[in-house]
Amino acid sequence: MDFALSPEQDMLRDSARRYLANDFAARRRGGEAADGARWRDYADLGWIALLGPEDAGGLGGEIEDVLILAEEMGCALSLQPYVASAILAIGLVDLVAGGQQRLDILGEMTSGERRFAPALYEPGRRYMLAPELRAAASGAGYRLSGAKTLVVGGAGADGMLASARLDDGAVGLFLVPMDNAGVFVTPYALIDDGGAIDARFDQADLGPDALLGIVSVDAIDDVLDEARLAQCADALGALERAIEITAEYLKTRTQFGQPLANFQALQHSVVEMYIEADSIRSSLYNAIAAFDRGGREERRRAVSSCWVKTFDAAKGIAGMAVHLHGGIGMTTEYPVGHYLRRIMVSERSFGDVEHHLARYMDLAS
Amino acid sequence: MRLAFSSEDEAFRAEVRAFLVAELPPEIARREAMGFHNKRATVHPWQQKLHARGWAAPNWPAEFGGTGWSSIQRYIFELECGLANAPEYSLIAMSMAGPVLCRFGSSALRHEFLEPMLRGDYWFCQGFSEPQAGSDLASLRTRAVRDGDDYVITGQKIWTTDAHMADYMICLARTDTEVKPQAGLSMIIMPMDAPGVTVRPIDTIDGDAHVNEVFIEDVRVPAHYLIGDPNSGWAQAKFLLGHERTHNAYLGMLRRYLSRIPQLIDGETGRGLPELEAKEYRRRHARLAIDVDALEWSVLRVLAGTEGPALGAAASAISIRGAAYLLRAADLEMAILGPQVVPRFAPGDMGVLAGGAPPAAAGRTTQYLYWWAATIFGGSDEIQRNIIWSTMFR
Numbered sequence: 001m002d003f004a005l006s007p008e009q010d011m012l013r014d015s016a017r018r019y020l021a022n023d024f025a026a027r028r029r030g031g032e033a034a035d036g037a038r039w040r041d042y043a044d045l046g047w048i049a050l051l052g053p054e055d056a057g058g059l060g061g062e063i064e065d066v067l068i069l070a071e072e073m074g075c076a077l078s079l080q081p082y083v084a085s086a087i088l089a090i091g092l093v094d095l096v097a098g099g100q101q102r103l104d105i106l107g108e109m110t111s112g113e114r115r116f117a118p119a120l121y122e123p124g125r126r127y128m129l130a131p132e133l134r135a136a137a138s139g140a141g142y143r144l145s146g147a148k149t150l151v152v153g154g155a156g157a158d159g160m161l162a163s164a165r166l167d168d169g170a171v172g173l174f175l176v177p178m179d180n181a182g183v184f185v186t187p188y189a190l191i192d193d194g195g196a197i198d199a200r201f202d203q204a205d206l207g208p209d210a211l212l213g214i215v216s217v218d219a220i221d222d223v224l225d226e227a228r229l230a231q232c233a234d235a236l237g238a239l240e241r242a243i244e245i246t247a248e249y250l251k252t253r254t255q256f257g258q259p260l261a262n263f264q265a266l267q268h269s270v271v272e273m274y275i276e277a278d279s280i281r282s283s284l285y286n287a288i289a290a291f292d293r294g295g296r297e298e299r300r301r302a303v304s305s306c307w308v309k310t311f312d313a314a315k316g317i318a319g320m321a322v323h324l325h326g327g328i329g330m331t332t333e334y335p336v337g338h339y340l341r342r343i344m345v346s347e348r349s350f351g352d353v354e355h356h357l358a359r360y361m362d363l364a365s
Numbered sequence: 366m367r368l369a370f371s372s373e374d375e376a377f378r379a380e381v382r383a384f385l386v387a388e389l390p391p392e393i394a395r396r397e398a399m400g401f402h403n404k405r406a407t408v409h410p411w412q413q414k415l416h417a418r419g420w421a422a423p424n425w426p427a428e429f430g431g432t433g434w435s436s437i438q439r440y441i442f443e444l445e446c447g448l449a450n451a452p453e454y455s456l457i458a459m460s461m462a463g464p465v466l467c468r469f470g471s472s473a474l475r476h477e478f479l480e481p482m483l484r485g486d487y488w489f490c491q492g493f494s495e496p497q498a499g500s501d502l503a504s505l506r507t508r509a510v511r512d513g514d515d516y517v518i519t520g521q522k523i524w525t526t527d528a529h530m531a532d533y534m535i536c537l538a539r540t541d542t543e544v545k546p547q548a549g550l551s552m553i554i555m556p557m558d559a560p561g562v563t564v565r566p567i568d569t570i571d572g573d574a575h576v577n578e579v580f581i582e583d584v585r586v587p588a589h590y591l592i593g594d595p596n597s598g599w600a601q602a603k604f605l606l607g608h609e610r611t612h613n614a615y616l617g618m619l620r621r622y623l624s625r626i627p628q629l630i631d632g633e634t635g636r637g638l639p640e641l642e643a644k645e646y647r648r649r650h651a652r653l654a655i656d657v658d659a660l661e662w663s664v665l666r667v668l669a670g671t672e673g674p675a676l677g678a679a680a681s682a683i684s685i686r687g688a689a690y691l692l693r694a695a696d697l698e699m700a701i702l703g704p705q706v707v708p709r710f711a712p713g714d715m716g717v718l719a720g721g722a723p724p725a726a727a728g729r730t731t732q733y734l735y736w737w738a739a740t741i742f743g744g745s746d747e748i749q750r751n752i753i754w755s756t757m758f759r
Contacts, residue, residue: 001367001368001369001437001668001669002367002368002663002671003366003368003666003669003671004366004368004641004671005366006366007616009366018680062444064366066714086694099440099699172621181678190552211640247757248759254481261758261759264751267750267751267754267758268750268754268756270754271750271751271753271754271757274678274682274757274758275682275685275753278661278679279656279662279663279682279686280659282659282662282663282664282666283369283655283658283659285662285665285666286658286661286662287367288366289368289662292368292369293369302658305654305655305658305659308652308655309655309656309659312652357648357651357652360651360655361648361651364651364654
């Protein structure tokens with residue numbers, strides 16, 4: 001049992017902390033979300049290649065490395081779609097594509113040249129992964145009809161990685177350029193200031209190369225588990241920072257002639273937040289251990305367990321952080337409320353608490 | 366980062382399991398599983414079996430007859446014993462008084478006490494709390510005054526677990542009244558059969574008998590029974606309380622609950638529990654299992670020693686969560702059994718129970734009520750929160 005970070009992991013954390021320190025300030029100036037240059041920075045820092053396979057320009061890193069980064073991104077309120085466009089997108093392409101196409105696309109992604117947004121969810125189907133988007137054979141290629149929703153990071157992406165049902169019922173993963181004829185994109189902002197798109201496919205014709213490969217829904221779910229764990233780590237980083245900010249605030253804010261931090265009721269509220277957040281960290285370790293051991297069922301259980309643990313508590317912690325600030329916590333100018341808004345998006349990104357509790361229980365029995 | 370037990374640890378786990386299967390008497394395990402406190406007479410043979418195996422004292426250094434196990438091995442042993450419904454022989458002797466004697470005791474004291482403790486012959490109680498010194502332990506008033514070759518102890522202890530069946534008390538007493546409260550304390554071994562010691566049991570709401578008042582009137586104790594240097598009792602008490610930082614996670618007990626609750630639900634669905642309610646209980650069980658998994662990794666983090674300055678806070682958080690989860694587990698069992706838990710069952714009850722309740726019903730309410738004590742002893746939840754605040758945020 002060894003929980004210590006390696007020297008390389010320490011360096012990764014430090015460099016991420018340094019680079020991301022200005023994210024919230026940049027966003028307040030309105031610059032961060034739209035800034036494609038930041039994505040290329042991520043690539044230059046090696047963050048996008050981190051989990052990528054070594055034969056295709058990736059670093060073949062471990063899940064812990066990605067979780068370290070995700071924590072720092074949550075802490076910094078970063079709006080880059082790292083979980084979707086790096087972890088999930090690379091995982092999907094690596095899983096589904098083959099031969100030269102796989103190497104080419106992964107190479108472009110890890111170098112930051114091109115960024116793709118996974119499009120797995122559909123309107124009216126909550127977190128179901130079996131797609132209703134139809135990909136009918138058409139000439140040498142395919143004709144797509146249907147819709148995708150909540151494609152995080154879709155705005156500014158070079159394409160979508162869309163799951164669709166083929167004529168024979170199998171599920172295929174398609175790389176769809178955003179400007180493809182017949183693809184109609186509606187961008188919108190999310191609660192946390194991030195962005196997503198809805199995409200309607202109205203007889204969108206694609207060439208044969210657009211189909212990266214056939215994939216099972218189970219295999220997509222496995223790739224999602226890495227993204228889910230990163231989302232939990234992101235939330236943990238966000239929560240720990242929110243707690244830190246809150247404790248600092250209580251020490252500096254004076255009422256009734258003394259710092260708020262002198263009041264035991266407030267101290268114990270912060271302590272409860274700490275206990276809950278620290279349990280999330282333990283749950284994350286439980287999941288990492290399950291990843292290391294490698295069994296699929298066990299891994300799924302541990303990921304769903306971590307999701308329930310994280311997001312059962314997360315809104316309560318972040319909301320309490322707002323509450324303990326009083327009025328200033330409600331303002332957009334002050335960072336603490338942004339953690340609450342971030343959690344509200346994260347907690348329903350790749351399934352929600354009830355979804356994962358059900359998955360956990362199905363696997364347990 | 367390597368989040369796995371080593372193959373040596375896994376082999377050790379298998380060894381412990383095999384031992385428990387072969388050696389733990391079913392009758393002792395049954396009583397333990399019911400949730401009633403095992404009595405001295407029933408636990409003694411178990412301690413002798415552990416002693417014969419060389420496993421009597423997991424928390425002592427090997428040179429004094431301890432096992433010399435790593436913290437992870439101790440954790441595995443404790444967890445497996447919990448899962449197997451093995452009772453704990455005098456926790457206070459083996460996990461508190463023993464380690465203090467090993468660390469601070471004179472060789473004469475070690476010689477006199479350690480071997481009988483290993484055999485399970487000496488039962489200990491811990492005399493810390495007093496009527497006016499609960500959370501504020503340093504304000505305790507019991508005095509020990511040197512008189513020739515003796516100390517004369519006078520005062521009163523309360524909430525003294527096992528005092529009614531103990532041979533000795535490790536008594537925290539004031540030996541210097543001129544210095545600040547923490548600096549004037551000493552730890553001294555007091556024979557419970559000495560003239561002047563009166564033990565009065567306290568009836569507690571759980572219906573089991575385990576805590577007492579102890580009245581100490583001019584009790585003479587040989588001076589060499591004082592452990593270590595005079596007035597060093599506070600440091601020894603802190604060592605003692607810190608020795609088993611992760612014990613209050615109650616992981617063995619929680620795993621026990623988690624493993625039997627699904628069967629309890631299944632059994633009751635055949636006895637009138639509606640499926641809709643059973644579903645809700647299964648969800649509560651799953652949520653508890655998720656929380657206990659996380660708690661287990663919190664314990665492992667502490668045992669691995671990588672917490673650094675957060676160690677104290679981590680241990681306090683574990684104690685708060687352990688007690689809270691026990692209450693949830695016990696409450697869930699009562700909920701599943703419904704009205705069948707209302708009769709007051711006694712430790713001897715088995716077979717046909719009042720109201721036609723299944724055997725599992727006995728002990729449920731006793732355990733639930735007892736776990737409220739877990740939110741109090743070893744430092745109340747509020748004291749633990751104070752510790753966390755001052756460790757992490759002050």
